[in-house]
Amino acid sequence: xxxxxxxxxxxxxxxxxxxxxxxxxxxxxxxxxxxxxxxxxxxxxxxxxxxxxxxxxxxxxxxxxxxxxxxxxxxxxxxxxxxxxxxxxxxxxxxxxxxxxxxxxxxxxxxxxxxxxxxxxxxxxxxxxxxxxxxxxxxxxxxxxxxxxxxxxxxxxxxxxxxxxxxxxxxxxxxxxxxxxxxxxxxxxxxxxxxxxxxxxxxxxxxxxxxxxxxxxxxxxxxxxxxxxxxxxxxxxxxxxxxxxxxxxxxxxxxxxxxxxxxxxxxxxxxxxxxxxxxxxxxxxxxxxxxxxxxxxxxxxxxxxxxxxxxxxxxxxxxxxx
Amino acid sequence: xxxxxxxxxxxxxxxxxxxxxxxxxxxxxxxxxxxxxxxxxxxxxxxxxxxxxxxxxxxxxxxxxxxxxxxxxxxxxxxxxxxxxxxxxxxxxxxxxxxxxxxxxxxxxxxxxxxxxxxxxxxxxxxxxxxxxxxxxxxxxxxxxxxxxxxxxxxxxxxxxxxxxxxxxxxxxxxxxxxxxxxxxxxxxxxxxxxxxxxxxxxxxxxxxxxxxxxxxxxxxxxxxxxxxxxxxxxxxxxxxxxxxxxxxxxxxxxxxxxxxxxxx
Ligand SMILES: Cc1cc2nc3c(=O)[nH]c(=O)nc-3n(C[C@H](O)[C@H](O)[C@H](O)COP(=O)(O)OP(=O)(O)OC[C@H]3O[C@@H](n4cnc5c(N)ncnc54)[C@H](O)[C@@H]3O)c2cc1C
Ligand SMILES: Cc1cc2nc3c(=O)[nH]c(=O)nc-3n(C[C@H](O)[C@H](O)[C@H](O)COP(=O)(O)OP(=O)(O)OC[C@H]3O[C@@H](n4cnc5c(N)ncnc54)[C@H](O)[C@@H]3O)c2cc1C
Numbered sequence: 001x002x003x004x005x006x007x008x009x010x011x012x013x014x015x016x017x018x019x020x021x022x023x024x025x026x027x028x029x030x031x032x033x034x035x036x037x038x039x040x041x042x043x044x045x046x047x048x049x050x051x052x053x054x055x056x057x058x059x060x061x062x063x064x065x066x067x068x069x070x071x072x073x074x075x076x077x078x079x080x081x082x083x084x085x086x087x088x089x090x091x092x093x094x095x096x097x098x099x100x101x102x103x104x105x106x107x108x109x110x111x112x113x114x115x116x117x118x119x120x121x122x123x124x125x126x127x128x129x130x131x132x133x134x135x136x137x138x139x140x141x142x143x144x145x146x147x148x149x150x151x152x153x154x155x156x157x158x159x160x161x162x163x164x165x166x167x168x169x170x171x172x173x174x175x176x177x178x179x180x181x182x183x184x185x186x187x188x189x190x191x192x193x194x195x196x197x198x199x200x201x202x203x204x205x206x207x208x209x210x211x212x213x214x215x216x217x218x219x220x221x222x223x224x225x226x227x228x229x230x231x232x233x234x235x236x237x238x239x240x241x242x243x244x245x246x247x248x249x250x251x252x253x254x255x256x257x258x259x260x261x262x263x264x265x266x267x268x269x270x271x272x273x274x275x276x277x278x279x280x281x282x283x284x285x286x287x288x289x290x291x292x293x294x295x296x297x298x299x300x301x302x303x304x305x306x307x308x309x310x311x312x313x314x315x316x317x318x319x320x321x322x
Numbered sequence: 323x324x325x326x327x328x329x330x331x332x333x334x335x336x337x338x339x340x341x342x343x344x345x346x347x348x349x350x351x352x353x354x355x356x357x358x359x360x361x362x363x364x365x366x367x368x369x370x371x372x373x374x375x376x377x378x379x380x381x382x383x384x385x386x387x388x389x390x391x392x393x394x395x396x397x398x399x400x401x402x403x404x405x406x407x408x409x410x411x412x413x414x415x416x417x418x419x420x421x422x423x424x425x426x427x428x429x430x431x432x433x434x435x436x437x438x439x440x441x442x443x444x445x446x447x448x449x450x451x452x453x454x455x456x457x458x459x460x461x462x463x464x465x466x467x468x469x470x471x472x473x474x475x476x477x478x479x480x481x482x483x484x485x486x487x488x489x490x491x492x493x494x495x496x497x498x499x500x501x502x503x504x505x506x507x508x509x510x511x512x513x514x515x516x517x518x519x520x521x522x523x524x525x526x527x528x529x530x531x532x533x534x535x536x537x538x539x540x541x542x543x544x545x546x547x548x549x550x551x552x553x554x555x556x557x558x559x560x561x562x563x564x565x566x567x568x569x570x571x572x573x574x575x576x577x578x579x580x581x582x583x584x585x586x587x
Contacts, residue, residue, distance in 0.1 A: 014482065014483070014484040014485050015484075015485055017484075019483070019484065073461060073489075074452065074455075074461075074462050074464070075455075075461050075462065078456065099482070099483045100464065100465050100480075100481070100482045100483055101482055101483075103448050103449075103464070104452055104462070104464040104465070105452075106449075106452075107416065107420075107447075107448075107449035107450075107451075107452035107453050107456075108452040108453070108455065108456045108462065110417065110449070110453065111417060111420060111452070111453040111456035111457055112456055114417070114543075115417075115543050116415065116417065116542070116543030116544035117416070117417075117447075117449060117544070118544060119416075119445075119446060119447035119448065119449060120446060120447070132547070135446075136446070137444060137445050137446050138333075138443075138444055138446075139443065139446075141551060142340070142549055142550070142551055143549070143550050143551070143552050144546050144547075144548065144549045144550070145546070145547040145548045145549075146544050146545065146546055146547065147544070147545050147547050148543050148544050148545070149545060150543065151543040160483075186461055188460075188461045188491060188492045188495070189461045189463070189489060189490075189491045189492075189495075190489065190490050190491075191487055191488070191489050192488045192489060192490055193487070193488045194485050194486070194487050194488075195485070195486050196484065196485060196486075232587075233583075233587065244502070250481075251481065251500075251502065252481075258500075258501070265582055266577065266582050266583075286582070287577070287580065287582050288557065289573060290559075300559050301557065301559070302557055303557055303559045304557055304559060304560065305559065305560050305561075305562055305573055305576065306559045306560075306561055306562065307561075307562045307566070307569045307573075308561065308564070309564065309566060309569075310566070313566040314566045314569060314570060316566070317566040317567040317569070317570035318570040318573065318574070320567075320570075321567075321570055321571060321574060322574070322587055
């Protein structure tokens with residue numbers, strides 16, 4: 001098997017929009033490698049997402065215009081990506097976002113190609129052609145370095161919101177359209193409907209300011225004041241897992257290991273204890289302010305400023321002076 | 323419907339430390355429990371069985387003492403269990419794990435539905451399910467939030483990060499579930515007693531017609547090169563004054579000074 005010295009990045013699109021994590025991955029791969037960064041874009045025949053994608057300076061875009069494959073299931077996407085590799089050659093690395101789509105398609109392709117895949121990377125670097133992948137385990141309590149020395153492509157999924165996307169003009173960009181992939185259809189699964197929910201995880205993932213609610217502030221009054229506070233701050237409301245019991249909050253607003261990773265300039269935690277599954281999602285927050293009645297609360301260890309006392313009273317006072 | 327639920331036994335807590343000497347994860351004093359997501363997978367299987375009938379088999383790959391977890395699944399309502407245990411399986415990454423589990427599914431035969439948790443809470447990859455589906459050459463639906471079983475198909479709801487999907491899937495299928503899909507039931511003394519009459523079968527490598535080069539460490543393309551517990555630079559928190567109003571004013575002043583808040587705020 002000949003390996004081509006290219007780094008491939010899977011472009012995730014959600015109903016005809018590029019998921020911004022794609023840009024983060026392109027920027028990161030350009031920073032750590034001299035080899036070409038190739039974006040794999042599957043889009044509708046009348047779409048033109050390559051224009052937007054170009055702004056982030058990939059060296060090449062492999063473009064597949066296919067109205068059916070855009071909505072393909074994991075099996076169909078796996079088959080198509082495998083055929084693409086058969087046509088183009090095996091790239092040295094192939095990176096996917098650690099989103100639901102990436103975490104579902106990448107391992108399936110990995111098994112088809114019989115190579116290795118590292119999940120949910122927080123950092124990537126090269127030692128010559130070897131990709132050294134840093135991933136968390138045990139709810140982010142442990143970090144490990146993983147390599148795939150003898151198989152190609154070296155595959156990884158990388159967590160959104162960890163790398164910073166940067167626009168870059170790349171005059172050498174080539175767009176290569178691929179037709180006749182002849183991927184195999186899967187008739188056993190039918191995606192009956194796909195809708196954009198009113199709120200999406202990107203709202204919280206990209207928020208510059210977040211007011212986060214925990215069980216200690218889970219009252220009608222507490223939630224009301226927190227929402228007013230968020231409005232005044234132009235902040236987004238996030239929650240810990242116990243709040244997702246309520247109708248108005250779902251995994252989309254949940255911060256943490258099984259929810260969203262956030263990276264705001266300002267995070268205000270109201271009545272949150274600081275379980276590791278929660279703090280796993282906030283390590284990229286710049287300034288953390290926490291309010292808790294328990295002066296030994298774990299969350300204070302992750303906080304720049306803290307108030308020992310009632311969350312409702314504090315948020316009322318803060319809301320009043322803004 | 324013939325359903326196999328794959329379960330993994332994981333340490334009781336994820337609050338683990340590295341042993342300074344061995345540079346490995348210190349498992350001393352850590353009891354094992356069933357990976358929490360897998361209890362939701364089991365409950366999904368039991369619900370389907372209650373609704374359309376069928377058989378629920380639980381299966382794990384691991385050392386012999388993982389039988390304890392299988393016994394627990396029997397007490398929770400599974401009909402029988404399979405333990406895949408062999409020295410040769412040690413050191414498996416997700417590809418080698420998926421290979422052995424997939425081979426066992428083939429040996430069981432005529433499986434309609436393979437159910438897994440969305441991920442383990444220790445290694446956290448969520449890769450084993452899709453790998454098995456690929457090796458079995460069946461479709462997959464991951465991160466399911468809701469499942470309704472009909473005779474020969476399933477209606478499934480799932481949330482991608484920015485899209486909500488509804489899917490109908492014909493069997494056979496591999497499904498991984500989130501922990502919002504249901505509330506696992508508790509067991510009781512009667513069920514625990516009954517569980518001892520249910521069989522746990524052990525299969526070794528020799529019974530699975532395996533390609534040796536695809537098993538255990540030999541079959542694992544990934545290498546864990548080093549493990550560390552990150553010393554999260556604990557933040558030196560500044561405690562705000564005790565009075566809420568004064569504390570709020572103090573905070574606003576500090577945040578404005580740091581340009582986190584602007585004059586408009
Ligand atoms: C596999 C797995 C994945 C998980 N994933 C996540 C995840 O992604 N996100 C997540 O958040 N959780 C997750 N959890 C759950 C997590 O372990 C915790 O249970 C959860 O984060 C606790 O939420 P909390 O801090 O709001 O509630 P609690 O832990 O109950 O804390 C409430 C806090 O409020 C304080 N308090 C009480 N009254 C007041 C008051 N009037 N004013 C101020 N403070 C007050 C208390 O002192 C306490 O510290 C996960 C768990 C598992 C097992
Ligand atoms: C710190 C650390 C990091 C690791 N990182 C990687 C990595 O990045 N890539 C990689 O390929 N391997 C990795 N491994 C190896 C991996 O942990 C093992 O292959 C493990 O056997 C399965 O992976 P998982 O725990 O991630 O399972 P997941 O894929 O997260 O588990 C999903 C579901 O599969 C089922 N399942 C998983 N394991 C079993 C089992 N033994 N028996 C029955 N059902 C099971 C359960 O239903 C579970 O809910 C890592 C191991 C360690 C210790």
